[in-house]
Amino acid sequence: MTKLPLSFALIxxxxxxxxxxxxxxxxxxxxxxxxxxxISVPKNGxxxxxxxxxxxxxxxxxGLVRLYIPLPNNMERVVALVHQGDSLGESCLVLNxxxxxxxxxxxxxxxxxxxxxVYRRELGRDSVxxxxxxxxxxxxxxxxxRDTEICAQRSSVQRVACYLMRYQPTPKTTAFKFQLPARKQxxxxxxxxxxxxxxxxxxxxxxxxxxxxxxxxxxxxDGTKLTEITSMRDPKESEQNVAF
Amino acid sequence: MTKLPLSFALIxxxxxxxxxxxxxxxxxxxxxxxxxxxISVPKNGxxxxxxxxxxxxxxxxxGLVRLYIPLPNNMERVVALVHQGDSLGESCLVLNxxxxxxxxxxxxxxxxxxxxxVYRRELGRDSVxxxxxxxxxxxxxxxxxRDTEICAQRSSVQRVACYLMRYQPTPKTTAFKFQLPARKQxxxxxxxxxxxxxxxxxxxxxxxxxxxxxxxxxxxxDGTKLTEITSMRDPKESEQNVAF
DNA sequence: CGAGTCGTTGATATCTTTCAATCCCTGTGG
DNA sequence: CCACAGGGATTGAAAGATATCAACGACTCG
Numbered sequence: 001m002t003k004l005p006l007s008f009a010l011i012x013x014x015x016x017x018x019x020x021x022x023x024x025x026x027x028x029x030x031x032x033x034x035x036x037x038x039i040s041v042p043k044n045g046x047x048x049x050x051x052x053x054x055x056x057x058x059x060x061x062x063g064l065v066r067l068y069i070p071l072p073n074n075m076e077r078v079v080a081l082v083h084q085g086d087s088l089g090e091s092c093l094v095l096n097x098x099x100x101x102x103x104x105x106x107x108x109x110x111x112x113x114x115x116x117x118v119y120r121r122e123l124g125r126d127s128v129x130x131x132x133x134x135x136x137x138x139x140x141x142x143x144x145x146r147d148t149e150i151c152a153q154r155s156s157v158q159r160v161a162c163y164l165m166r167y168q169p170t171p172k173t174t175a176f177k178f179q180l181p182a183r184k185q186x187x188x189x190x191x192x193x194x195x196x197x198x199x200x201x202x203x204x205x206x207x208x209x210x211x212x213x214x215x216x217x218x219x220x221x222d223g224t225k226l227t228e229i230t231s232m233r234d235p236k237e238s239e240q241n242v243a244f
Numbered sequence: 245m246t247k248l249p250l251s252f253a254l255i256x257x258x259x260x261x262x263x264x265x266x267x268x269x270x271x272x273x274x275x276x277x278x279x280x281x282x283i284s285v286p287k288n289g290x291x292x293x294x295x296x297x298x299x300x301x302x303x304x305x306x307g308l309v310r311l312y313i314p315l316p317n318n319m320e321r322v323v324a325l326v327h328q329g330d331s332l333g334e335s336c337l338v339l340n341x342x343x344x345x346x347x348x349x350x351x352x353x354x355x356x357x358x359x360x361x362v363y364r365r366e367l368g369r370d371s372v373x374x375x376x377x378x379x380x381x382x383x384x385x386x387x388x389x390r391d392t393e394i395c396a397q398r399s400s401v402q403r404v405a406c407y408l409m410r411y412q413p414t415p416k417t418t419a420f421k422f423q424l425p426a427r428k429q430x431x432x433x434x435x436x437x438x439x440x441x442x443x444x445x446x447x448x449x450x451x452x453x454x455x456x457x458x459x460x461x462x463x464x465x466d467g468t469k470l471t472e473i474t475s476m477r478d479p480k481e482s483e484q485n486v487a488f
Numbered sequence: 489c490g491a492g493t494c495g496t497t498g499a500t501a502t503c504t505t506t507c508a509a510t511c512c513c514t515g516t517g518g
Numbered sequence: 519c520c521a522c523a524g525g526g527a528t529t530g531a532a533a534g535a536t537a538t539c540a541a542c543g544a545c546t547c548g
Contacts, residue, residue, distance in 0.1 A: 069393045072477050073537090077396035079389060091382035100389045123378075127371035134367075134378045138335035141385045145323060145344045148388070149313045151395065152321035152436060154505085156536070184495065192396060194537060199496055215495095233316050317505095398537080400504070428527065441504060443528055459513095459527095 011036050014112060019085050020059050028126050035115030040108070041065075047103035047111070048089070054099045056113035059087045063109020066186055067101040078190040079144065081106075081182055090137050093119060106182060151192040153230070159191050160201045161229040164211065168223055177219035184216075255280050258356060263329050264303050272370050279359030284352070285309075291347035291355070292333070298343045300357035303331045307353020310430055311345040322434040323388065325350075325426055334381050337363060350426060395436040397474070403435050404445045405473040408455065412467055421463035428460075 011033045015021050021029060038061070041047060047065060048054050058065075065082040079101055082088050092099050093116050122129055146166070153159040167178040180187055188198035202218075205211045210226055212219045220226065255277045259265050265273060282305070285291060291309060292298050302309075309326040323345055326332050336343050337360050366373055390410070397403040411422040424431055432442035449455045454470055456463045464470065 069389075069396055071396055071398065072402065072475050073398055074477070075398075077392065079392055091385045094378055094382045095386065097386060100386055100393070124375065127374055130371055130374040130378055131368065134338055134374055134381060137378060137381050137385060138338045141335045141381060141388065142339065142341060142344055144385065144388050144392070145313075148321065148323055148392065148395075149344070151392075152313055152315055154315065154317055154319075154535095158316065183493095195495075196497085196538085197536060200536095203496080231316055233318070398503095427525095438505060439527075440506085440529085444504095447528080 010038060011112070014038065014061060018059060018061065018112070020087055023128070024132060025126060025128055028122050028129050031122060032114055032118060035118030037113050039111050039113050041105045041111065043105055043107050045105045045109075047105065048099045048101075050100060050102050051098050053096075054089045054092045054116065056116060057087065057089045057093055057119050058082075058103075059112040059114070060084055061110040061112055063111075064106040064182065065103055065109060065111075066106050066182065067103050068189065069101055075194075076102075076189045077192065078186050079147070080140070081186065081190070083181065087136065090133055091140070094123070094133070094137070096120075106186065147190065156193055156197050156201050157204070158230055158232070159193065160198065160205070161226045163187075163191055164205075164218065164220060165223060165226055165230065167218075167220070172223075174223040175219070175221055176223070177217065180216040180218060254282055255356070258282065258305060262303060262305065262356070264331055267372070268376060269370060269372055272366050272373050275366060276358055276362060279362030281357050283355050283357050285349045285355065287349055287351050289349045289353075291349065292343045292345075294344060294346050295342050297340075298333045298336045298360065300360060301331065301333045301337055301363050302326075302347075303356040303358070304328055305354040305356055307355075308350040308426065309347055309353060309355075310350050310426065311347050312433065313345055319438075320346075320433045321436065322430050323391070324384070325430065325434070327425065331380065334377055335384070338367070338377070338381070340364075350430065391434065400437055400441050400445050401448070402474055402476070403437065404442065404449070405470045407431075407435055408449075408462065408464060409467060409470055409474065411462075411464075416467075418467040419463070419465055420467070421461065424460040424462060 012029070015029055015033060015036075041063070047058060050069065060082050062084055064084075065088065066078050067080040067082065067088060068076040068078045070076055080088075082103075088103060089099070123133060124130075150159055150162045150166075153162050167176065169176055184198055184202075185195045188195045191198065193201075202211070202213055205226075206213050210220070210222050212221060256273070259273055259277060259280075285307070291302060294313065304326050306328055308328075309332065310322050311324040311326065311332060312320040312322045314320055324332075326347075332347060333343070367377060368374075394403055394406045394410075397406050411420065413420055428442055428446075429439045432439040435442065437445075446455070446457055449470075450457045454464070454466050456465060
């Protein structure tokens with residue numbers, strides 16, 4: 001693990017730029033800034049380990065971090081992808097419990113690391129901060145439940161269809177496009193599939209004309225059919241699985 | 245859905261008895277009580293439906309409630325079992341979002357139903373309440389992540405072993421016993437297995453002498469071996485699967 | 489240009505689901 | 519007191535879907 005402390009002068013400026021801190025009281029920000037530092041983590045750098053106490057609250061300034069649970073077969077189950085402006089660690093710090101996941105950088109990343117003591121103290125003092133944090137943790141919980149929903153789908157095609165439809169914009173359009181937010185490996189690990197299976201399912205959907213895939217660029221051609229797949233009782237009702 | 249409003253006089257008394265409200269300011273409790281009612285829900289009664297806005301914050305006085313996501317094959321994925329003194333709905337109400345699960349009573353149950361408007365208002369006002377709620381939601385998030393960990397295990401034996409070891413008491417003892425908290429059907433649905441598979445795995449572990457099973461009463465004979473199973477890279481390393 | 493990572497594709501084994509029948513326990517009613 | 523109904527749990531046999539192992543192709547970076 002490599003953590004390079006950067007100039008402390010940048011901290012308040014950085015905090016003011018991050019949407020994460022929007023609406024936080026100035027005094028709180030000032031006090032947190034005193035217990036904060038900017039760190040750099042190289043690709044594959046370890047931020048936190050499952051079972052250990054988290055040493056900071058982290059807010060991602062740039063880069064990408066994956067949170068995952070290691071599995072016996074040398075595999076991982078990704079429980080969240082932390083993007084720019086996202087944070088990690090609130091719930092562990094609030095409960096003062098061991099971290100339930102590994103946190104590793106997917107790319108070279110910069111983070112704001114806030115001292116847990118200072119953070120907890122402010123949390124007890126300031127009700128706005130408590131409210132904002134409650135919102136954030138609630139949002140994480142809802143996302144985790146949605147992930148559970150995806151992984152609960154029986155067939156791999158349903159899991160992938162379910163995942164893809166997450167990107168449907170509001171107001172809903174039947175066709176839309178987007179970029180996969182990480183390596184397909186990591187996406188697969190988030191869906192509870194092997195990368196091979198994900199690859200097969202995606203090319204299958206492509207061949208069926210339901211999506212078009214160019215690398216990480218996915219364009220959904222027929223969102224309606226994808227949604228139908230999601231709620232299909234029996235895969236045999238369509239010819240979707242003949243290809244396997 | 246049947247909801248029988250009971251005597252309002254019982255509400256403050258009931259609230260004072262529930263551990264859930266321990267440490268909440270008296271004024272807050274009083275104001276919440278005004279917007280609360282006691283309800284009865286029969287076995288299989290529906291408390292909340294996925295996709296609909298939750299109409300109350302619920303605290304379970306007695307009985308048992310399961311939260312689940314319906315799956316295409318007429319199956320369910322149980323995301324939580326709500327026991328006496330547990331609550332449901334904080335995160336939805338905080339975010340004012342649709343409920344991500346169905347909530348149905350496993351047995352005849354009694355609940356305290358708190359008005360969401362009143363609850364949200366108090367949440368914004370009182371920092372102790374905000375703090376307690378933050379703790380509660382954080383705990384739910386951690387539990388959900390642990391559930392994810394269980395379901396991420398590749399083999400059914402590992403999933404069950406992982407689940408059983410959750411009941412290991414602290415300080416850790418290698419042998420211990422406990423009662424399954426719900427029907428095996430629902431346990432299976434929580435582990436992402438069919439009830440048949442769960443049944444088979446349990447009798448397998450029983451035959452191996454790792455556990456003893458008498459109905460819902462489970463006694464773990466060899467917690468060490470169970471833990472080993474959990475972290476085994478390759479099932480073939482042991483003879484565990486010969487029975488299947 | 490070579491190394492390495494990532495993604496794709498193929499063939500095979502296997503484990504879980506599925507469907508079905510049976511058993512067990514409990515509560516109920518004659 | 520016994521018979522019976524119903525839900526829940528168990529067990530069996532079969533089919534199918536995904537993991538696994540392996541090889542190859544594409545792309546990036548040094």
